[in-house]
Amino acid sequence: MTRFLLRLAFVVALPLFLLGLWWLASDDSTNPFWPPLRTILTTFPDVWTSERLRADVLPSVLRLSAGYAVAAVAGVAVGTVIGSYRRVRALCEPVLEFLRAIPAPVLIPVIMLFAGIGDTMKITVIASGCVWPILLNTVEGVRAVDPVMAETARSYGITGAARLRNVVLRSASPQIFAGLRQALSIAIILMVISEMFAASNGLGFTIVQFQRGFAVPDMWTGILVLGLLGFALSVVFQLVERRVLGWYHGLRASARRSP
Amino acid sequence: MGALLDVSGLNKVYEGSGRRVEAVRDLTFTVESGELVCLVGPSGCGKTTLLKCVGGLLAPTAGQVTLSGRPVSGPPPGMAFVFQEYGRSLFPWMRVGDNVELPLKQKGLSKSRRGELVDDALRSVGLADAAGAYPWQLSGGMQQRVAIARALAYEPEILLMDEPFAAVDAQTRADLEDLVRGLWRERGITILFVTHDIDEAVYLGERVLVLSGSPTVVRERLRIDLPAERDQLHTRVAPRFAELRTHVYEQIQAAKRGTPAPEPSDRIVDVEDRPVDKS
Ligand SMILES: Nc1ncnc2c1ncn2[C@@H]1O[C@H](COP(=O)(O)OP(=O)(O)OP(=O)(O)O)[C@@H](O)[C@H]1O
Numbered sequence: 001m002t003r004f005l006l007r008l009a010f011v012v013a014l015p016l017f018l019l020g021l022w023w024l025a026s027d028d029s030t031n032p033f034w035p036p037l038r039t040i041l042t043t044f045p046d047v048w049t050s051e052r053l054r055a056d057v058l059p060s061v062l063r064l065s066a067g068y069a070v071a072a073v074a075g076v077a078v079g080t081v082i083g084s085y086r087r088v089r090a091l092c093e094p095v096l097e098f099l100r101a102i103p104a105p106v107l108i109p110v111i112m113l114f115a116g117i118g119d120t121m122k123i124t125v126i127a128s129g130c131v132w133p134i135l136l137n138t139v140e141g142v143r144a145v146d147p148v149m150a151e152t153a154r155s156y157g158i159t160g161a162a163r164l165r166n167v168v169l170r171s172a173s174p175q176i177f178a179g180l181r182q183a184l185s186i187a188i189i190l191m192v193i194s195e196m197f198a199a200s201n202g203l204g205f206t207i208v209q210f211q212r213g214f215a216v217p218d219m220w221t222g223i224l225v226l227g228l229l230g231f232a233l234s235v236v237f238q239l240v241e242r243r244v245l246g247w248y249h250g251l252r253a254s255a256r257r258s259p
Numbered sequence: 260m261g262a263l264l265d266v267s268g269l270n271k272v273y274e275g276s277g278r279r280v281e282a283v284r285d286l287t288f289t290v291e292s293g294e295l296v297c298l299v300g301p302s303g304c305g306k307t308t309l310l311k312c313v314g315g316l317l318a319p320t321a322g323q324v325t326l327s328g329r330p331v332s333g334p335p336p337g338m339a340f341v342f343q344e345y346g347r348s349l350f351p352w353m354r355v356g357d358n359v360e361l362p363l364k365q366k367g368l369s370k371s372r373r374g375e376l377v378d379d380a381l382r383s384v385g386l387a388d389a390a391g392a393y394p395w396q397l398s399g400g401m402q403q404r405v406a407i408a409r410a411l412a413y414e415p416e417i418l419l420m421d422e423p424f425a426a427v428d429a430q431t432r433a434d435l436e437d438l439v440r441g442l443w444r445e446r447g448i449t450i451l452f453v454t455h456d457i458d459e460a461v462y463l464g465e466r467v468l469v470l471s472g473s474p475t476v477v478r479e480r481l482r483i484d485l486p487a488e489r490d491q492l493h494t495r496v497a498p499r500f501a502e503l504r505t506h507v508y509e510q511i512q513a514a515k516r517g518t519p520a521p522e523p524s525d526r527i528v529d530v531e532d533r534p535v536d537k538s
């Protein structure tokens with residue numbers, strides 16, 4: 001119990017300190033673009049009513065989830081194929097390097113031409129930006145399957161789908177998760193950017209609306225919401241990762257104990 | 260029907276990046292059903308290569324391997340492999356029980372039958388209560404016992420073991436040797452056991468095949484006429500054990516110097532009873 005409290009104290013200490021700093025630094029601010037934190041916090045409940053959460057935050061979260069899911073499935077699937085076959089890899093590598101180097105936001109105008117300005121466009125933008133770290137990490141993870149494990153699987157007749165499920169993807173899962181983690185922060189950025197371009201709702205849209213209407217404290221509350229959303233997503237991600245990669249953390253810890 | 264395992268004229272040449280390594284020159288031997296045969300040879304003489312060819316994991320350059328009359332061209336269902344690198348052969352993301360069970364699922368056995376086999380195999384290697392642990396929570400010797408249990412549960416016609424105890428400490432090694440001999444006697448399985456350790460080969464085997472240094476041929480076949488009941492304490496100090504190990508040692512030393520084998524290498528040699536040195 002005390003250990004839990006201690007850990008909790010460690011988690012919240014720095015955020016509280018920074019908030020306090022912000023509070024003090026902005027307390028007597030008269031600059032309209034830099035309102036006191038007190039003002040921002042009192043504005044917060046007025047702006048982020050349950051109505052607004054449903055109308056703006058929910059669509060954003062849905063787009064983000066859809067784009068992220070598409071990227072995860074496509075990235076792992078294509079990455080597994082590329083990682084499994086040397087020939088395919090040699091063929092794809094230069095193209096991948098090129099595609100990866102294009103920042104996803106510049107694709108928004110192009111994607112708008114094909115996918116319009118609706119949800120499809122935003123999901124496509126998010127997916128096309130997120131897919132690269134997932135794909136490239138999957139390729140590396142699949143390539144790095146231990147040869148002894150691969151031979152063990154072969155000698156026991158573990159081939160095809162069973163091999164993919166029980167050996168290849170499991171062995172690559174630490175790398176795949178590293179890619180998924182990178183992709184998560186990219187997904188949030190692209191969600192906001194795509195909503196700033198052409199949208200009628202969503203977090204990015206709302207923040208830009210506030211800014212254009214000079215509702216500065218409201219704009220700041222939007223930024224806080226974005227930060228909280230990112231934090232919540234990363235907590236969820238960590239919970240999932242801890243479950244799926246429990247074996248990996250245990251393995252690493254035991255390797256550290258007896259090198 | 261001939262022997263269970265028949266290896267004839269096996270040759271393996273590794274080619275690649277301008278280097279040509281003839282790991283195995285010409286190996287011919289057989290293993291009868293129910294036998295425990297040890298292959299002993301110096302380090303780097305191609306033991307792993309040989310065993311992988313026998314197990315269908317590598318295609319031989321020339322020669323043929325047949326298991327119960329059928330030529331081996333890929334890993335045959337009647338074979339189980341215990342690898343030298345136990346730490347990398349178990350899947351760290353699966354618990355011990357699942358590691359042992361996975362090959363059985365692949366065989367299409369029913370859930371209840373799988374459960375029986377897993378329990379039985381883990382019990383016979385003395386790890387009945389480790390089924391829920393992860394491999395990395397176990398010591399090296401325990402991990403190798405899990406690998407042996409996985410092979411046992413698979414119910415192979417022949418068990419191939421590639422220097423399975425090379426990386427564990429001496430005490431654990433002695434225990435594992437007794438475990439393998441015990442399992443062999445209890446279950447009547449056929450084992451082909453590869454090692455570079457002369458004492459281990461003589462202690463375990465009913466027959467020992469001595470390999471020459473690279474390029475590898477069978478230098479000698481030796482019948483180990485020690486009693487079937489063996490134990491670490493008495494067998495290893497028995498005069499007969501000393502004679503046999505000395506003989507194998509001399510053969511391997513001679514092989515390293517490149518002296519030709521004294522006997523034609525396709526006959527089983529019985530070492531003559533030399534008077535024991537009493538000085
Ligand atoms: N994949 C490979 N490509 C090229 N040469 C190889 C390959 N694998 C093994 N060799 C060579 O073949 C020879 C025999 O190797 P092998 O691993 O079969 O020996 P070993 O008797 O098992 O050795 P150890 O006792 O160290 O396990 C060695 O000279 C080695 O360098």
Ligand SMILES: [Mg+2]
Nearest residue numbers: 306307343422
């Ligand atoms: Mg070897």
